[in-house]
Amino acid sequence: MVSQDDDSSQRVALFLVFGLIALIVASVLVFGASRAGGKPKASxxxxxxxLTQPADAxxxxxxxxxxxxxxxxxxxxxxxxxxxxxxxxxxxxxxxxxxxxxxxxxxxxxxxxxxxxxxxxxxxxxxxxxxxxxxxxxxxxxxxxxxxxxxxxxxxxxxxxxxxxxxxxxxxxxxx
The missing domain is CATH 3.30.1330.60 (OmpA-like domain)
Structure with a gap:
């Protein structure tokens, strides 16, 4: 029974870690999009x-x-x-x-x-x-x-x- 409590605690901790990572990634994406004006830019x-003129029309x-x-x-x-x-x-x-x-x-x-x-x-x-x-x-x-x-x-x-x-x-x- 003690091992089930440990598994449950590990699951909660793992859930919190992945949730925090997802939150950080989402924040970076939103901040980057707002700084770039929300428009995709060239690499x-x-x-x-x-910058040369292409040969084809x-x-x-x-x-x-x-x-x-x-x-x-x-x-x-x-x-x-x-x-x-x-x-x-x-x-x-x-x-x-x-x-x-x-x-x-x-x-x-x-x-x-x-x-x-x-x-x-x-x-x-x-x-x-x-x-x-x-x-x-x-x-x-x-x-x-x-x-x-x-x-x-x-x-x-x-x-x-x-x-x-x-x-x-x-x-x-x-x-x-």
């Missing part, structure tokens, strides 16, 4: 892939959609957030890409956030959108525990030269 591989629409999707990459210690045209929503995977920057910011290093925009459309609207994007990134860092005193915002810059408009619509975080 980080999209930003790393070269059916693919240009798909290539344009992929080029216009939000994404995030980490290149040589610099986190680069790419944004969809006219949007200031962070890409899925942003928190994972920010992990090293958050750690450095909590250790007292200064994080420099630089916003960039393309040359299409109104320069004033583009500069304001670049500023909004930089503020979204700053807010993500603050939400992750980085003190605002360790974050420096630079004035938005227009990208001149080679590269696509999709590559120009970005915010970069670097360590100072």
């Amino acid at each position: 980080t591989a999209v930003a790393a892939a070269p 059916a693919a240009p629409g798909a290539a344009q959609a992929a080029a216009d999707a939000a994404s995030v990459t980490v290149e040589q210690g610099v986190v680069k957030f790419y944004f969809a045209s006219g949007k200031a929503d962070l890409a899925a995977g942003a928190s994972e890409a920010l992990a090293d920057m958050v750690k450095a910011g909590k250790e007292g290093r200064t994080l420099v956030i630089s916003g960039f925009h393309d040359a299409t459309g109104s320069a004033e609207k583009n500069a304001e959108l670049a500023k909004q994007r930089a503020l979204v990134v700053r807010d993500a860092l603050v939400a992750a525990g980085v003190s605002e005193g360790h974050i420096e915002l630079k004035k938005p810059e227009q990208v001149n030269g080679s590269g696509s408009d999709a590559q120009a619509r970005r915010v970069e975080i670097s360590l100072q």
Whole structure:
């Protein structure tokens, strides 16, 4: 009879552990969806892939959609957030890409956030959108525990030269 009580206690403990795990997983999924605006985003591989024009006629629409999707990459210690045209929503995977920057910011290093925009459309609207994007990134860092005193915002810059408009619509975080 003692073994039946032990089995019952183990079942209750196991039920509570699995319930807690399910609750944590659900919270992470809900938080991630709310931070991403509830919309599916492109994977980080999209930003790393070269943005070239496909040869066939059916693919240009798909290539344009992929080029216009939000994404995030980490290149040589610099986190680069790419944004969809006219949007200031962070890409899925942003928190994972920010992990090293958050750690450095909590250790007292200064994080420099630089916003960039393309040359299409109104320069004033583009500069304001670049500023909004930089503020979204700053807010993500603050939400992750980085003190605002360790974050420096630079004035938005227009990208001149080679590269696509999709590559120009970005915010970069670097360590100072």
